[in-house]
Amino acid sequence: MISESLALGKRSLTKWTRNPFAVIVTSLQALFWLALFGNSFNPANAFPSTAAGSLGPLQQAFGGAATYITFLTPGVISIVALTGMSFMGVDLVFDRINGYLDVLRVFPIPRTSIYFGGVIQNVAKGMVAAPITFVIALLVPNGLKLAQGFGVLNLLGIFATIALLTIVFSTFFTGIAISVKSTDSFFAAVNFLTFPIMFTSTAFFPLSFFPGWLKPIAQVNPVSLASDGMRLLVVNGNLSAAQTSSFIGDLAGLLVFGAMLALLGTMMARNALKAR
Amino acid sequence: MSKIIDVKGLSKTFPPSARVVDGVSFAVEEGEIFSLLGPNGAGKTTTIRMLTTLTSITGGEASVGGRNVIKEPSAVRELIGVVPQEVTLDNELRGDENLLLAAKLHHVPPSLAHKRVEELLRLVELGESGNNRVSTYSGGMKRRLQLVAALIHSPRVLFLDEPTVGLDIQTRTRIWEYIKQLNREHGLAILMTTHYLEEADQLSDIVAIMDHGAIKVSGSPADLKENLHGDVLTLRVDDGGEDLTAFLKSVPDVTEVTRTEDSYRLKLPKVESALPAIITSIASRKLLITETSFSKPTLDQVFLEVTGRSMRDAQEGNGNGRTDRNAAAHKSETR
Numbered sequence: 001m002i003s004e005s006l007a008l009g010k011r012s013l014t015k016w017t018r019n020p021f022a023v024i025v026t027s028l029q030a031l032f033w034l035a036l037f038g039n040s041f042n043p044a045n046a047f048p049s050t051a052a053g054s055l056g057p058l059q060q061a062f063g064g065a066a067t068y069i070t071f072l073t074p075g076v077i078s079i080v081a082l083t084g085m086s087f088m089g090v091d092l093v094f095d096r097i098n099g100y101l102d103v104l105r106v107f108p109i110p111r112t113s114i115y116f117g118g119v120i121q122n123v124a125k126g127m128v129a130a131p132i133t134f135v136i137a138l139l140v141p142n143g144l145k146l147a148q149g150f151g152v153l154n155l156l157g158i159f160a161t162i163a164l165l166t167i168v169f170s171t172f173f174t175g176i177a178i179s180v181k182s183t184d185s186f187f188a189a190v191n192f193l194t195f196p197i198m199f200t201s202t203a204f205f206p207l208s209f210f211p212g213w214l215k216p217i218a219q220v221n222p223v224s225l226a227s228d229g230m231r232l233l234v235v236n237g238n239l240s241a242a243q244t245s246s247f248i249g250d251l252a253g254l255l256v257f258g259a260m261l262a263l264l265g266t267m268m269a270r271n272a273l274k275a276r
Numbered sequence: 277m278s279k280i281i282d283v284k285g286l287s288k289t290f291p292p293s294a295r296v297v298d299g300v301s302f303a304v305e306e307g308e309i310f311s312l313l314g315p316n317g318a319g320k321t322t323t324i325r326m327l328t329t330l331t332s333i334t335g336g337e338a339s340v341g342g343r344n345v346i347k348e349p350s351a352v353r354e355l356i357g358v359v360p361q362e363v364t365l366d367n368e369l370r371g372d373e374n375l376l377l378a379a380k381l382h383h384v385p386p387s388l389a390h391k392r393v394e395e396l397l398r399l400v401e402l403g404e405s406g407n408n409r410v411s412t413y414s415g416g417m418k419r420r421l422q423l424v425a426a427l428i429h430s431p432r433v434l435f436l437d438e439p440t441v442g443l444d445i446q447t448r449t450r451i452w453e454y455i456k457q458l459n460r461e462h463g464l465a466i467l468m469t470t471h472y473l474e475e476a477d478q479l480s481d482i483v484a485i486m487d488h489g490a491i492k493v494s495g496s497p498a499d500l501k502e503n504l505h506g507d508v509l510t511l512r513v514d515d516g517g518e519d520l521t522a523f524l525k526s527v528p529d530v531t532e533v534t535r536t537e538d539s540y541r542l543k544l545p546k547v548e549s550a551l552p553a554i555i556t557s558i559a560s561r562k563l564l565i566t567e568t569s570f571s572k573p574t575l576d577q578v579f580l581e582v583t584g585r586s587m588r589d590a591q592e593g594n595g596n597g598r599t600d601r602n603a604a605a606h607k608s609e610t611r
Contacts, residue, residue, distance in 0.1 A: 004380070007380040014368075015369065106353055275332040276331065
């Protein structure tokens, strides 16, 4: 099944690389989040007397981040993964509409490889978008300030987090894409699901800002797990033992989500692709 | 020869009660071209979709290459190539990339795949265009590429669903040539659907006429037409005003005679075998035949005979090719 999934994933990636527009738009999305949202919603704006970009008295509440964009960047990387993964499954919806899915269904391959092919290409695209977001965050004025001690291990930790988060959302949204019958249904489902996931996460603001009833949801939201995990690496550089175990906890949470949603997606794909 | 496709009592009902295929039985021998001929909505595509494991079977049984379609769908998919009715290639990939992907998904070894892709592109005269994206191809080029994409793994059976629908006559004729060539040179068994009478007539060893989900009659095109006993011989005779109708009716094998203003129209089973006797009879009366012509029956006449309506009427009656129940079927199939 792996070689068939890789072949199908490669098909989509080949098309993606031939369409620079899609690559550029994905990258620009991060720029807009950081430069526009990061500046207009910057809590530091409430404290004009403090140094440029500094969070002033709110620094502690924001996990010790030197600037809001330093706090925001892991959140934006996670949000770009969420929105990117949610829409990239549309290829499968078009495959169903134009009959290509039926062509794939008569190949002697496990039908779930069609689903995993979609997951693989989405994860690959997400892994390309993440470093671009990271570089943009470094280039934005008063942007990402990496902590002293930030090194290769921190970078690898960030990539591991992104890989897991893209798997979480790709397995979920690819399952939806393979199950719906029209683009209308797909986009309605995506819009319905992404906004609640986004706004019940700690991507933009710390957990302490959330009302009590929302905190339990925000805590287990995969976007929060990824954002908080990456924040530990960006803000602290060298992690303490407690911070390391917190980071590992975030990764474990993402792993559990990824496994559960891959199982759910596989079941959805089996059901959607079986002969009726 | 042995049966490569064996279908017994095959049925398909789409919920709640649209019975689209109603207990069809037929067999396709190795190396044979077998056509399901009928108007749109007759149940042809649903039959092919069941045999290619795309649509579930409600009743009856079927085997392809000795493998049970219901119990061994994966094994069946190893043996077959399928060309669907719509062009379903990846337009953003190049022609050769489409074929290489098909090769990969059919588990053709990479070393063999490239050679096979080159051969097949040459076969359908796309050798020069293989490196171009499919989005730049004409409709006919796409159809040719789609045909060979189904052959990349050298299948034992090829399923063609309306292989030339919507194509101009020149492209259609070329596709027919490729189909004949594949059948002749590789002994490939082909099951195709068509609503083109000429296509079924030209290509098929066996034609099964399908209407309202059932096979009404099947046989070789020649036998089907011959069984109508419907050759028509037209004679112009210098009869000096004498009516020869009764006389011509008395000639053996002649079943019907109609006199027109200046000629006689005779219906008979097989004009070739009856003609000498007719000429001899007329000559024995010292009459001169000044002109003869004859026509063979068409598959449309066969269709008319077994369904009570012509193919054209059937198409129009189905309104854009779909009866209500088949509209339901189509909806279910595309889910």
